[in-house]
Amino acid sequence: MKFRQLACRFSSVLSLVVLIAGCAVGNTYNYATGNTALPIKGEGEISVGVVDAREYVLSGNKDSSFVGLQRGGFGNPFDVTTTSGNPMVEDMTEHLANALTRAGFDVTEIRFSSPDNSLILTSVRQSALDKNLVLRVREWKTDAMMKFRLIFDIELSVHDENGVMLASVSDHGDEVLSGASFESANSQLSAAAFGTKIARMFNNPEIRAALTN
Amino acid sequence: MRVVSLCCILFALCGLFLTGCASQNLSADADPSLNLEEMSSFYVQRLPADTRGVGKLIAAELLSLGKEASHGDTSTVDPDVDAIVTYVDKWMWDITMYMIELRVEIRDPDTQYILASGQSFRTSLVRKSPEEMVKEVIAEIMKEAEGL
Numbered sequence: 001m002k003f004r005q006l007a008c009r010f011s012s013v014l015s016l017v018v019l020i021a022g023c024a025v026g027n028t029y030n031y032a033t034g035n036t037a038l039p040i041k042g043e044g045e046i047s048v049g050v051v052d053a054r055e056y057v058l059s060g061n062k063d064s065s066f067v068g069l070q071r072g073g074f075g076n077p078f079d080v081t082t083t084s085g086n087p088m089v090e091d092m093t094e095h096l097a098n099a100l101t102r103a104g105f106d107v108t109e110i111r112f113s114s115p116d117n118s119l120i121l122t123s124v125r126q127s128a129l130d131k132n133l134v135l136r137v138r139e140w141k142t143d144a145m146m147k148f149r150l151i152f153d154i155e156l157s158v159h160d161e162n163g164v165m166l167a168s169v170s171d172h173g174d175e176v177l178s179g180a181s182f183e184s185a186n187s188q189l190s191a192a193a194f195g196t197k198i199a200r201m202f203n204n205p206e207i208r209a210a211l212t213n
Numbered sequence: 214m215r216v217v218s219l220c221c222i223l224f225a226l227c228g229l230f231l232t233g234c235a236s237q238n239l240s241a242d243a244d245p246s247l248n249l250e251e252m253s254s255f256y257v258q259r260l261p262a263d264t265r266g267v268g269k270l271i272a273a274e275l276l277s278l279g280k281e282a283s284h285g286d287t288s289t290v291d292p293d294v295d296a297i298v299t300y301v302d303k304w305m306w307d308i309t310m311y312m313i314e315l316r317v318e319i320r321d322p323d324t325q326y327i328l329a330s331g332q333s334f335r336t337s338l339v340r341k342s343p344e345e346m347v348k349e350v351i352a353e354i355m356k357e358a359e360g361l
Contacts, residue, residue, distance in 0.1 A: 037325035039244075103324075146236050178314065179236050179334035185303075196242065199326055203244055 024072040029142070029187040030083040031067065031091035036099040036195030039203040042211055047127040048096050049110030050089040050135045051120060058115065064088065067190070068142035070183075075145060083187070089137060095191065096135065096198060121163035131211060132159040135198070139172070142190050144180040150193050156201040158210040167206035171197060237339045239349060241331035241357035247319075249329070249358040252295040255319075257284035260300060267302045270347045271317060278351070290322070297322050307337035315346045317354065329354050 056062045062079070064087035069077040082091050090111070097107045110123050115136070124132045139153035153172035157165050177193055180186065201207060243249075255275050259268040268284045275282035275298070282298075283291065290297065296319050303314040316332040331354035333346050341349070 037320070037327065039321065039324055039326035041324065147238060176238055176240065178240075178332055179238050179336065181303075181314075196327055196330065200244060203246060203326070 023183065024070040024076075024078045027070045027078070027080045027183045027186070028083040029067050029080055029183075029190045031088060031191050031194055032082075032084055032086075032094040034095050034098070034191040034195045036095065036199055038099050038103045038199050040103055040208055040211060042100075042103055042105045044106065044131070045108065045129050046100060046105045046131045046133060046211075047108045047110050047124065047129050048093060048100060048133040048135075049112050049120075049123065050092045050096065050137060051112045051115050052087060052089040053115040053136050053138045054140065066141070069144065070186075071143070071145035080142065080144075088140065092135065092137070092194065095194065096133070099195070099198070100133075121159070124159050124163045125161070128161060130161050132161075132163075133157070134159060140194075142177075142186070144186055146180060148177045148180040148186060148189060150175050150177050150190070152197065154197065154201075156198070156207065158207060167204070167210035169201050169204040169207055171201060236334070236336045238334040239332075239353055241329065241350070241353040243329035243354065243358040247328045247358050249319075249355060252280070254281040254291075254294045255283075255296050255298050256290050256294040256322075257282060257298040257300070258290065259284060259286055260302070261286075263300075263302065265302070265304075265343065267300060267315070267343060267347070270343055271298060271300060271351070274344075274347050274351050278355075292322065294322055296320060296328065297325070302343075305337070311337065311340040312343050312346050313337075313340075315343075315350055317347075317350050319354065329358050331357070 052064055057064050057066065065081040065085060066079055067082055067088050068080045070080050071077050082088055084091055093109050097109050100107045108127060110127060112120055112123055120134060134157050136155045139151055141151055143149040151174045155168060155170035157168040159165055177189055257268045257272040272282040272284040299318045299320060301316045302312055304310050305313040313336060314332065314334045316330065318327045318330040320327055331350040333350045335341055
């Protein structure tokens, strides 16, 4: 009798956990791959690096692989991370490097260990290339429940071999990308949104001039 | 009294679960430099998996807006068009099949850069026919490109 009661309680708790969590636990999105087409055609060597300047990552509240939230049936949030398990900015660097390669550039990826500007410029100078791209991510996260939201704040800058900034453009917003779907569709949508935001920045006249001159 | 409370709870639960059947979102995004008025010819590139003729519907909608529009596979792209149109349609089953999402992208023919895109997402209770989905997405892209 006691066993039956215990089993009954256990199954009730299990059902509740499943109901609350649903398909929300353990979701991962893949930012490393994507078919982003840039509006420019280029040639020659270029370096590219992405800086994670998200406050909650710098403070240690979230892991660097954090990319957003997936909410359960009652709005309860679960962290979404990168599919690779790598920091989000590493996957974004790969995505960006692939897009630049398709646009005709010979790309060198740079990894930044800190969002500190002087350290970033030191890394840029060490690359010894005429053109260097730095994408600073102050915010990037998605939030999926009924709708699929993207909250972002990014800045793209072009630097010369001495680290001098030639051009810079930034963009920020809080947008509903679509209705929330299953994990794989949400993953594709997030990577596509990243590609679109980045490509728009490359079409900025100052960025285009700095990259093509 | 107890029966009434139970009914209220059941009603609330039904309401909670049915809200998932009535979700919709219509949005578009366009490059600030885009001038759709100046673009007169479009090529709608058929999605290989499209067996429902969505590409034809998009081309027909562009024609109805006074643009030149043709459609076909990747191999038959006319190099002189002003823009290539690509799309992704998603379908769901709820008593009958319906289009849950349509995303349309207007691309530069040289670089494939997405000049503008629009998408409509409609769950079962707010479903529309594919023709209407195409119409509203193209209209949203036009609106966004004109900065309205």
